[in-house]
Each structure stands twice: as C-alpha cells, then as structure tokens.
Amino acid sequence: xxxxxxxxNILTSCLxxxxxxxxxxxxxxxxxxxxxxxxxxxxxxxxxxxxxxxDLLLVKAxxxxxxxxxxxxxxxxxxxxxxxxxxLAEKYPSFRERSETTDLIVEISLQPWEAFHPDxxxxxSDILTPLPAFGVPFDIEEVRGPVIHSPIRSEExxxxxxxxxxxKLQFVGxxxxxxxxxxxxxxxxxxxxxxPWTIATxxxxxxxxxxxxxxxxxxxxxxxxxxxxxxxxxKAISDYIVFQVESGAHCxxxxxxxxxxxxPDMWDCWSKAIY
Numbered sequence: 001x002x003x004x005x006x007x008x009n010i011l012t013s014c015l016x017x018x019x020x021x022x023x024x025x026x027x028x029x030x031x032x033x034x035x036x037x038x039x040x041x042x043x044x045x046x047x048x049x050x051x052x053x054x055d056l057l058l059v060k061a062x063x064x065x066x067x068x069x070x071x072x073x074x075x076x077x078x079x080x081x082x083x084x085x086x087x088l089a090e091k092y093p094s095f096r097e098r099s100e101t102t103d104l105i106v107e108i109s110l111q112p113w114e115a116f117h118p119d120x121x122x123x124x125s126d127i128l129t130p131l132p133a134f135g136v137p138f139d140i141e142e143v144r145g146p147v148i149h150s151p152i153r154s155e156e157x158x159x160x161x162x163x164x165x166x167x168k169l170q171f172v173g174x175x176x177x178x179x180x181x182x183x184x185x186x187x188x189x190x191x192x193x194x195x196p197w198t199i200a201t202x203x204x205x206x207x208x209x210x211x212x213x214x215x216x217x218x219x220x221x222x223x224x225x226x227x228x229x230x231x232x233x234x235k236a237i238s239d240y241i242v243f244q245v246e247s248g249a250h251c252x253x254x255x256x257x258x259x260x261x262x263x264p265d266m267w268d269c270w271s272k273a274i275y
Contacts, residue, residue, distance in 0.1 A: 006105045043209045043216070053250045058188040062251050071118030073190070074112040084111050085246055097125050105175040110182060120188045123175055123244075127194030128202060133168040134236045136203055144207060151206035153214065157271050158228055164236040166243045173247035180248035183193050188251055191244030195256035196233040197271035203229065217269060226270070 033248075036198050043224040053059055079085060081174075085108060089098065100105045102228035108124040128146055131138055138148045152158060172191075179189045202208070241252050259271050 009068060017057065023269065035141055052185055053188070056119070056185075056188045058190075059250050061125060071119035071188075071263070073118040073122060073187075074116065076122050076124060079108070079124075082111055084115075091115070095126070099129060100171055100175065102171045102174045104180070105171065106178050106182070109179055111174070112269045113183060117189065120190050121179055121183050121250070122190040122192060122253065123172070123179065125192065127149060127170060127192070127199065127257070129172065130169055130193070130236065130240050131199070131203070131245060133166065134164040134232070138202075146202055146208060148202060148206045151214075152186060152203050152229060153225070154221070155225055155228070156230070160223065161229075161232050163246075164239050166239065168237050169240070169243065175241060176244060176247040176249050190253055191241070191247075191249035192252045193237050194251040195254050195259065195271060196230050196257050197262070197267075198258045199233050199237070200229055201258045201261070203233075212258065215267075216261075220267065227237075 054063075057067055057069075058073065061067045065106045080089075080099055088104070088108065092098050092101075092104060098108060105124050112118060113121045116232055128138055131148075133262060136148060136152070137150075140146050140169075150157070150160065152160065176189060181193055201212055201215050203216065205212060212231065215226070244252060256271055262270060
C-alpha cells in the first residue's frame, strides 16, 4: 500500500497556501506509550495583524519559544464537571443547541476562565460540528451518542460530500470573536477540529464503536474510497481551521481521539501521513 499517495491533500500544505496572513508556527505530535490512548496534535498560528497575541504564554510555548512555566488550560471536556455547567445543561438539554448557539457557546467557554483564569480558553464545540456544512448530517441521541444515518462506505456515498460551506458555521466565528474580546490580552483563545482519521471513523461507522471494524477493514478492502474521503476531509478541515484563525483563534488544537485504535504502522499510514 502506498501511504504517501498523491491523492492526499497534506494538511500543512493546505494551511500554508490558504492565506498569506496565517503562518503555521508548529506542528507537533503528543502521544503516549499506550496504544489505546488518544493522540492529539497541537497546532499554533499567529496572524500578522495581531502583535499582542504573540506575548501570550500559551502562544509562545506553542511556537517553541522560552517560557517561564508550562501553560495551563482546561480541556473542553474537563469543564463539564462544573456545577454551573451542569445546571445550564439541565436548562438546555440538547448538546447541539448548547454547542451551536453563540450565547451558550460563549457562556460555557468562559466558565473555566471565570473560575480559574487559565492561560487558554477553548471554545465549547464538538469535532462533529462542521460535518453538516460539507454534506454529512448527524444527530446526537441520548444513549447512543453521535449517529450518522447514512455512513459513507463506497464511491457512491462519496457523492454526498461537497466543499465546506463556512457560512453555516457562523456561530463558531461569532463565538471566537466574542471570546477574544472577553479575555483580550490575558489568555489565548483556542479553536479546535477533529483529525481526518477520527472524523472518518464517525462518517464510516455511523456511530461510536469499541472496535471500529468497518473502517479498519476498508483500509485493506477499499483503500481508494478512504483516500478519497480523507482528501475531502483534509481540505474541509483545513478551511475550517483557517476560518477559526481568521475569526480570532490564537491556537488550534487538532484531536485524533481514535488514533489509538490503530497500531503504530497503520497510524503512520492513515493518520500521521495526512500531516
């Protein structure tokens, strides 16, 4: 299998050439020795129009510059233990409403900031949030979690995909701009996306599973379909990253949550190769 197939749109290339006002500063892999642990990729950006952001501790650390201490911020998931969040979730029980309504996104994102004043504030969102904007509708069910009723497992299924329509994600851009104003000069604002492999697991499997049998099988039985899917995802995610940076995000965190489902050689082929 040729893991370096030209059918891939390399994520960093897409970002570099997408706009001259955004400079990729660092692309680093953070992985643990445990194969079952999620692998996360951190990417930092700096806009040429903003000089103050370069002084923020988290941004300096992401750029590899010397810092007085490691930056600290609360992960989006960690903030859900807070009583103030749980009370708000009771009032607004739909996760998609909470993560797709600007006022609620801002309120939830600022909860850890108001409690602890960390070095970074990460937008309250979900890695599946952009899917409907490029042709993959989904629901979140109470017990089953995310559900995609029409999984993509064939060349025919790929026809449902289209370029990402960023206007459908305006609530993300609006939220980032408000968060930047709220914490201006005191903390970095982080956006985030899912890595192509992790996004693909949902699109192919149609739901969360413990084994990811279908997509793992397709690596061998239908690699051309997966490559085409990954090519589309890489372009869509790249555009979404640029959109978040242009909306004010100082750093972008890329989650490869299910990268740990792959043995190292397959991860190098199907996930790391994208970068």
